[in-house]
Amino acid sequence: MLHFYYGVMGSSKTAQLLMQRYNYQQLGLRVALVKPAIDTRAGANVVYSRVGLKAKAELVLERGDSAREQLLWLAAQNACSGFEYVFIDEAQFLTPEQVQELADMAEHLDIFCYGLKSDFQGNFFPGSAALLRLAEEIHEVPGGLCWCGAKATMNTRIDPEGRVIKTGEQVLIDNQQQIRYIGLCYKHWRQGISHA
Template identity: 45%
Template sequence: MSKVYFYYSAMNAGKSTVLLQSSYNYRERGMHTLLFVPAIDTRAGVGRIQSRIGLGAEAMALQPTENLFDHVKAAHAAQPVACVLIDEAQFLTRAQVEQLTDVSDRLGIPVLCYGLRTDFQGQLFTGSAALLALADNLIELKTICHCGRKATMNLRVGPDGRAVKEGAQVEIGGNERYVAMCRRHYKDALAQA
């Protein structure tokens, strides 16, 4: 039985690296994988998954209105798909997550989603909320705060390095814009902003 997996964490836990390694493992055994990344994430270029340690791969850039089930079904008809992998899954819509459950349930293809659980204000992203509700397996990937504790929060920082309390939920960025922290140090940083 195929399942939908949600690998979640704070920033800088190696989600993209794990995704790329998983795809490599399938491909090394002669199996075909499909990689998707929301088109909104253009840090490495449109339709590209790139890890901080230098691994990268081409992926299908996914718009919010696109139907994942239809994409996978068509690709699977052309060449059997062994696994579907989604980077930055927090940016999926609820409908797209439901479509991924159909990929697993109706097509029998495992789906591995990787993304953030919460935004810089500690609020769930739409895609993450849907995955937390609908995925068969929830797996936390861990990273650490500067104090050594497990980081669970994503602090957004401005150009001056100070915490940002308000703004749009989605602002694409990497280490220059976000810092993974434990809840205590996240609260301390917000109190000093």
């Protein structure tokens, strides 16, 4: 079954993913940890949570990769055992083609995708739109809060001074920490107010 867990920036999606993966591992279940290549914040193959949890991904999917071929390759690397559960972090960066492949493979595997639903302008990421179309189970990862205390639902790009940035490329990851992403409630996202 294909699962999509979506949440805003700051909702501890990756921590939730790593904890769920840990629970499966504790039960002796075989899991694979996967991430798309586009996120390089913490090293190409590190799955990193802002609360401090991190783990090494067994597979990094490039945009042009076949998700099916790469997962079959990974299963072969694991020799006799393979895996029954796949956890994918930053799943918004999957391509729609990869999501389609995952949906087809999820007839035989449980695949848990964690990611953002929408970008800093409130538009779907293509990968997230595909997941919302094709996932059989969709869950919200709660917990993201706006500075006002309301539930955060919108992802916001801010500059080093905390000013809200409303235009630019959909994907812009700055390893020098010049831009950051935070979650805001709809009202404060619309007004472009990132702090009290």
